[in-house]
Amino acid sequence: MDLDPSTLNRALPLRDQIYHKIRNLIVVGQLKPGEVINEVAIAEALGVSRTPVREAVKRISDEGLVKILAQTGTYVAPISRADLEEAYVIRRALEMESARRAAAKFTAAASELLEDNMAAHRLAISRGRYATAIQLDDVFHRTIAEICGLPMIWRAVDISKAQMDRGRYLAIPRPGYGEQTIEQHEAIFDALKRHDAEGAARAMEHHLETSFRNTLEVAADLLG
Structure with a gap:
């Protein structure tokens, strides 16, 4: 487990930083x-007390990524089809509306942001930098939420999509999956440029449905 204490900023709340690390x-x-x-080993590795670690783990448990069992211990939760489907339903509803609203506010500056993002995403895929590709994928979706002027949409999506993300890290090395994502981002982008709200929403729905289907396929052996 990679827990480098030098990456902690002691001037900022430790609980939040540890939450992001473990998550x-x-x-x-x-x-x-x-x-x-x-929790004890994590606290020792990071050079902190157990309290911020316990608080971070409780927050992750609230998101369904960790199971805390009395008298037994704390474990990473299994990947379940029900959790994946719930995350997909939430994300589809929020991001379709995000794309729909962003189309009306799409500007030349917004276009440049997404063009730069897609170029970096293509490069990451071509070089096999899959973790970077997933991060850039997230930036694409977050940017659309920011364009529509409702950044809380992305905060809600980011919490709910963690279950799907676990599958995405398994799925993206599969041949063609990364390129498929880029093509679908381009379809969303084209609709946004045309200020086609319903077209953007449909392209987003298709993209998220494909991601969900790919995740189910790759994670089939792990589903609880």
Whole structure:
């Protein structure tokens, strides 16, 4: 487990930083389903007291990524089809509306932001930098939420999509999946440029449905 204490900013709340560290380890698969979350070991590795670690783990548990079992221990939650489907339903509803609203506010400056993002995304895929590609994918979706003027949409999506992200890190190395994502981003982008609200929403729906289907296919052996 990669827990470098030098990356902590002691002037900022430790609980939030530790939350992001542990959550990311779960999402990218470094902490696997069923693996024990040892709060004492994490606290020692980071050079902090157990309190911020316990608070961070409780927050992650509230998102369904960790199971805390009395008298037994704390474990990384399994990837379940029900959780994946719930995350997909929430994300589809919010991001279709995000794309719909962004189309009316799409500007030349917004166009440049997404063009630069897609160029960087293509490069990451071509070089096999899959973790970077997923981060750039998130930036694409977050930018659309910011364009529509409702950044809280992305905050809600970011919390709910963690279950899908676990599958995405398994799926993206599959041949063609990264290129497929870029093509679908381009379709969303083209609709936004035309200020076609319904076209953008439909393109977003198709993109998220494909991601969900790919995740189910790749994670089939892990689904609880």
